[in-house]
Amino acid sequence: MRVTLLVTALGLVAMSEEGETICEKFRGEKHEKLRELMESRPTEELVALIEKIKERDSDIVSCLDQRLAEAVKSAVPEMKVVIDESRIEYDAALLAVKCGWVLDEEEYYRSAREVALRLFEEKVRTAVARRDLMIVQAVKLLDDMDKIINMLYSRLVDWYGQHFPELHQYLENPETYAKIVYKIGVRKNYNEATVSELLREDLASKVLDACSRSLGADLNEVDESKIRKLAGQMLELMDFREEVQSYIKSLMEIEAPNLSAIAGPTLGARLISLAGGLEALARAPASTVQVLGAEKALFRFFKTGRGAPKHGVIFQHPYVHGSPKWLRGKIARALATKISIAAKVDYFSREDRSSEIRKSLEERIAEVKSKYASPPAKQTPRQKAKKRVARR
The missing domain is CATH 3.30.420.220 (Nucleotidyltransferase; domain 5)
Incomplete structure (x- = not known):
């Protein structure tokens, strides 16, 4: 029955x-x-x-x-x-x-x-309570802090530039610029002892020379205190950014060790953030992983039929951006495949297979570089036109 x-x-x-x-x-x-x-x-x-x-x-x-x-x-x-x-x-x-x-x-x-x-x-x-969502929020925080730091740096250069406009052309690093402003302040405090603590010898001499012939206006004590406080806030935010990066790295080693080993902790965390979580990344096909972060270019390709994106944020991986242009698409495809496998292992089985996946990736990249050692021959305008007609 x-x-x-x-x-x-x-x-x-x-x-x-x-x-x-x-x-x-x-x-x-x-x-x-x-x-x-x-x-x-x-x-x-x-x-x-x-x-x-x-x-x-x-x-x-x-x-x-x-x-x-x-x-x-x-x-x-x-x-x-x-x-x-x-x-x-x-x-x-x-x-x-x-x-x-x-x-x-x-x-x-x-x-x-x-x-x-x-x-x-x-x-x-x-x-x-899922810890991978903590990674998503931490990556978004990192992006927010980058925007804020860039805005504060731009404001600091404009503001302090009224007093010492020549300094910006010698210091390209925002952190170094903020340290100089915060620790030294007005031009009269610039001397060999104070500047040498923060800059190498050749650069210190150039800054001191520029300071002696600067055309900037003088600052009173109130103006100086506000500008130095802005520089201090910027430095504190940079220190906090380093803490968040270390936090992301530790989270990735716990939650996604395979993905962290293949893509790196920072890139792996960004992929998790773009996908919306480790589960979403694990369930996504390798073709989706390959173009994560290139959504605008992808939809433009769907609309116009031209310029299909070959990679998204995985371009940041040294295997991709360190390769010749004609190999980047193929290497990005191979990398996306292994990242997809690593994410699946991290989410579903939680085994440590990082060495195995990494070895397989290196073998595949070596095979691609060997097979396509020379760039492809350039197409004539007639061949390009035929290809466009065939696509339509």
């Missing part, structure tokens, strides 16, 4: 072909029982219900859901389980009333709402 196994918010029901029902109410927290079933794990109620089914000489259990079927198979391996493709409809409220779990349908709906809310709250709590 064949029975169909049905799930409600309050318990499990087995229904025979003749319409007879066997009920088993959930004991304890109902949302936890449902979560276990959704994860294909058998509950004590499911095991008890299967025993009752076996007592009635039922040898086939029909399930409407793949996860429920796996739970039944896990609980009773010898039981024949089939998945009903017809997707029969049933009224869970009427079944609950028939089983005597509630007095009427309204009571069932109130109970079902409470169970659904508990399930949703638990799912949200689990999602927020």
Whole structure:
């Protein structure tokens, strides 16, 4: 005899072909029982219900859901389980009333709402607790700080430039410029001792020479204090940026060691951020990973049919940007494939296979460089025109 196994918010029901029902109410927290079933794990109620089914000489259990079927198979391996493709409809409220779990349908709906809310709250709590989402937020913070530091540096150069405009042409590093402004201040404080502490000897002499013939205006104490405070805020933000980078690196070593080994901690974290999480990156095909960060160029290609992007942010990887132009697309494809594999390993199995994946990547890149050692011959205008016509 064949029975169909049905799930409600309050318990499990087995229904025979003749319409007879066997009920088993959930004991304890109902949302936890449902979560276990959704994860294909058998509950004590499911095991008890299967025993009752076996007592009635039922040898086939029909399930409407793949996860429920796996739970039944896990609980009773010898039981024949089939998945009903017809997707029969049933009224869970009427079944609950028939089983005597509630007095009427309204009571069932109130109970079902409470169970659904508990399930949703638990799912949200689990999602927020994922550590890979911390990587996403940390990368976004890093981008925000880069923008703020650039804005502060631009403002500092404009402001301090009214006093010492020549300094900017000698110092290209924003951090060095901010340190000079913060620690020395006005031009009268520039001397060999103070400048040599912050700059190498040849550069220090050039700055001192420029200071002696500067055309900038003088600053009073109030102006100087505000400018130096701005430089100090910028330096503090730079120090915090270094802390965030170290934080991202430590998170990547814990959450995505394979991805970190293949792409590097910074690039790997950026890929996780662009994908929206480690799970999304693990489920994405290698072709998507290859162009992450190049969405504008990709949609422009879809619209015009020209200039398909060969790589997105993975261009930052030394294997890609350090290769000749005619090889970058092929190497980016190989790198994206291995990054995709590494992300899948990190998310699904959490094994350390970084050395194996890296070795495979290096072999593939060596093969590409050997096979395409010379650049391809340039196409004539006629050949390019034919290629465009063929694409259309």
